[in-house]
Amino acid sequence: MGRNAHRAGNNSNESARRIHRPWLEEFGDYVKDHMSGAIKIATFTGEWVIALGRLIKGDARIRWKDFWHILRTVSIDALPIVALISFLVGVIISFLGAVTLKQFGAEFAVAYLVGFGILREMGAIMTGVIMAGRTGAAFAAQIGSMKINEEIDALVTFGISPIDFIVLPRLLALFIMMPLLTIYSNVIGILSGWLVAEGLMGVPGPIFFKEMQLVIGLPDFLLGIFKAGVFGILVATAGCLRGMQSGSGADAVGVAATRAVVAGITLIIFSNAVIDWAAATIGI
């Protein structure tokens, strides 16, 4: 009882102090909080990079059975939703082209729009966003509940690195599968774009694909695949980090999953802009 009274006293003091805080202190705390968040992300990234080094040297304690299971859940299980979204994105891009290009009598150019749009941007971005919502959230929830159940502590006290055991398989699986899913998404997106071009604007298939080949090259395709690999790492990092940071209350796992999705999507959009800018600078 004494302790509770003491705590209550502390709380009221604290709230009184909060009301009268000068703005500089407020701002300092804000920066401090966000800096510590950034330091945690950097530390976590450093830890998995070191673990990856150990894996390459053959010292990491990765459990391959878990890896294959995760590989399956981030690939085959994701195919239907990736197909659906990619189909719709292809349709949307093609519609966009149909509306604007018709006015100039340049319907054939819809092939450029679809090719560029899907291969360079939308294929990788949409797959990344889907994986952030689907897999990033799942990673955070799994790891968060492992943390609450003291499974992470049990790894540590057995002298097994949770990074090797939990983070590495997830990171590797997503890094390998994101480019493959993106290729799949590209194919479906381009095909659906062509369907709209042919159906709505009467651009015949042979012309559509021939026009596309004229302006689209291997670098465009490779840029998209490169992005996919980067997004895979970002989504897995966000998911695993938010899971590891999960609190222990009843709603903590939900909060961790939400934060993983928000962080994943933000990182995807941000890094996409950086990669586009870099690609434009070096002329790809």
Place this chain on the structure above:
Amino acid sequence: MRDDIKIRVENLTMGYGEVILQQDISFSVRKGEVTVIMGPSGCGKSTLFRHMLGLQEPISGKVYYDDTCFTDSELPTRQSILRRCGVLYQSGALWSSMTVGENVALPLSEFTDNPDNEIARIVDEKLTMVGLKGLEKKYPAELSGGMRKRAGLARAIALNPEILFFDEPSAGLDPVTSYKLDQTILELKKHLGTTIIMVTHELPSIFTVADQSVYLDPDERRMTAMGNPHDLIRNPPNESVKAFLTRNNTEMISK
């Protein structure tokens, strides 16, 4: 350090952020004995347990294993010390993606050179010891709370550790199961000479298994009593310990 002392906690102060939970805790764990960390709920006994295993870092103070300072050690030294310890967590903490058998086998396959059939034999032996023979293929989610805890014990003793840590082993168990677990703990101590550290507030367990006990006072935020619980109840050094050991309802109020 004296030969019979296995773990020494020195002037440990622990807390979260600026809130101090317990300060200046010092005690020694003697080899082959059962040391109980006791106190009312919320006094910080599980936190002390986590500090002894390096799962949380102290505000100040040190933990020594034999002559090695665990607190100041780097990760590889800590890992080699921890490999001599087995830990049973409150909920069992079985790895949920693995079967019971795989849970017990993992430390064996990670840290020994035993061939698969030898590992399978040890897994069978440990599961038999805790009364879970034949449940190797079950997943943790398919087991009851008590079974999960026993499977966790089988995993903790898989490598025949010198030191065993128990975090509230009888929490959530019925009195009979809890009694059996206490007997298992005594057997481990008697037959294997294992040093045991146990966090609990269950009086029957404390009086059955403890050779030594450490009492953490939640109001004073420090350790206020140390010794054999039978001696402590005869000559209680303060009212708080007396109330705790005699169930003077104080525990309920503190909750």
